[in-house]
Amino acid sequence: MASPLTSGTGLGSGLDISSIVKVLVNADTAAKSNQIARQTSNNSAMISGIGALRSALTAFQDAMKKLNDKDAPSFNAFVGSSANEGIIKIKSSNTAVAGSYDIKVEQLATASKVASKQFVGGATSSISAGEMTISQGGKTYKINVAAGATLQTVRDQINKEMSANGITANIVNEAGGSRLVFGSTTTGAGSDISVSGIPELAIDGTRQMSGSGAGYISAKAQDAKFSIDGLLLTSASNTVENAISGLSLELTGISPKDSGGNITSSTKVTVAADNDGLKKSVQSFVDAYNTLQKAVTSLTATSRDENDKLSLGPLTNDPTTRSLLADVRKVLSETGAGDKLTTLSQLGINTQKDGTLEFNTVKFNAAMNDKKLGPEIQELFTGTNGIFERMNKAVDPYNSAGGSLDTRKSNLDKVAKDLANQKAALERRTESLTESLTKKYVALDAALGKMKAQADQITSIFEALNAQAKKS
Structure with a gap:
């Protein structure tokens, strides 16, 4: 509800009612308003910091996953x-x-490719109902062909039921008729396809087709x-x-x-x-770790502005972040399960004062050329209980769905909602108090105006009496 008077000077008293009301309302609500604003700012910074930390952790884990790709190993010697x-x-x-x-x-090595006899009627040729048996390499597969089937529906049924076994079928139209052609992803001698059970689709995959008859097309599987x-x-x-x-x-x-x-x-x-390839892979790990470390440092660092006022990062003194850093750094200092290569320092990798890793390529080259440690690098990083496995075990409790950072974010979101509710409540109180005080001061102004009018009237009476007395 809008206040009856939000600005201007009282007509009866000359008082600046809006300024008076504003000062009184501010005196009542300023402390709480400043507290909510401060807490909201800090909470928003924490939410932003947690989000940035999770992004950095995800990027680090993605980098390790790429280096640990089984199809494209990065640490082959x-x-x-x-x-x-x-x-x-x-x-x-x-x-x-x-x-x-x-x-x-x-x-x-080649796969079996066989064809049925020719069907003059093409894809719509009728096929007898019954149980079709497809044989390959000592394995047999059964397909029930229903009444009313055609060459095309049988083809579709084979592809639906047999594709998981690497056997497919198609229809090839040649001069004189159409054939049902079987193919396979299985290669090697003895993997020839044979078909039985449906007389018109019978195929001996070990015999070459002749004329309009069935058989293998060009050669047996080899x-x-x-x-x-x-x-x-x-x-x-x-x-x-x-x-x-x-x-x-x-x-x-x-x-x-x-x-x-x-x-x-x-x-x-x-x-x-492949010493150069190993060096590149090790450098990639060092770069990924240093990117994570620098991101965490930026979130936890303190600085001073031009007025020497201390400024804190969004996660400065945050216990969860400190715990995460300790767990991650612990992995770097642990001894691996290798034979000759058990620590990163043997490869010229050491932790610097700012927490980042230094990669000394001179020491690395010596480890490769003099100590012949190349074949053990893969085990150190990607083996069972290797650096990647232990690093992910250290990070997952924080960064996984439902982990501590996820829970932390949910709690901060609840705080943000609560602060928003407090702000809305304070705004309602401010509006209500402004309206109430404005009404009171408007009433006071009216009363003062009435009293002033009465005073003016009394003054006029006395002035009239004085004037009359002087004349007499």
């Missing part, structure tokens, strides 16, 4: 290279050994054949593990052959120590 990735690609693990190998690929330094090997897959200890080979093409089918040249594969 060795790196493999191929002279021709069109024939063979190579990945090295931490158990590889430096060396070089000459590899020849005679043939690649193993890869290749040699390493003259030693002959076979593989059911084109991805070959442990043919060379610590290496994964991916056969991507066939080696050059002459007109007689003889391989004319080999592809050289080389494995070498």
Whole structure:
């Protein structure tokens, strides 16, 4: 409700009513208003600080996750290279050994591809109801074909029920009719597909199709054949593990052959120590940690302005943040479970006065070249109870959903809501008090105005009497 008089001077008294009311209301509410404003500012700063801290922790954990990617390991002591990735690609693990190998690929592993007999009626050709059996590599799969099925509905049913097993089907339209063609993601000799149970869809995957009949299309499934330094090997897959200890080979093409089918040249594969790659990975960890440390420092630091007034960071003296820092720094000083490499200091990594890490590359190079610690770096960082595992165990109780920082944020949000309610209540009291006092002073002004009018009237009477007395 609007106050009856919010500004101006009293007509009866000449008093500045609005200024008087404002001073009185401020005297009553200023202390509480300042307290709410101060607490709101501090609470908002805390909420902002907790948010910034969680963002920094998440970025740090994401950086460790990237360095600990199982599909692209960052701490391999060795790196493999191929002279021709069109024939063979190579990945090295931490158990590889430096060396070089000459590899020849005679043939690649292939999957089974078979086709049914021709159907003149195309995709809408009728298929008999019954139980279809698909066989591959000693495994059998059953599909119940319902009455009224067509070549297309059978294809759709196969793809729905068999795709998880790596078997798919499609319809190929050729001159003279359509065929149901089966394919597979499984490679290697003996993985040929056969179909039985439905007479018109029967396929013997070990026989080549002839004329309009069923069978394999061009060749039976086969193993890869290749040699390493003259030693002959076979593989059911084109991805070959442990043919060379610590290496994964991916056969991507066939080696050059002459007109007689003889391989004319080999592809050289080389494995070498990857000290530069290890240094880059270690530096990435140091940078990620230092980014976290600097973020925490900015949130907890104190400073003085130009008037020498002390200014505190949003999380200065915050016990949760202090506890987090202690837990994280503890991980850096703990001894790992490795053999020769157990501490970061052995790699030239040490904590500086400001809490950040220093990476001494001279000491690192000595550890790699003189002490041969490269193969143990992966275990130190990514192994069981390694730095990454222990660091995440230290951070998770704070940064995970439902963790201490999450709980802290929820509590601060409740405080913010309570302060907002207090502010709203104080604003209502200010409005009510302003209205009440204004009414009282307006009434006082009216009374003073009436008294003044009466005084003026009495004065006029006396003046009239005095004037009359003088005339007589």
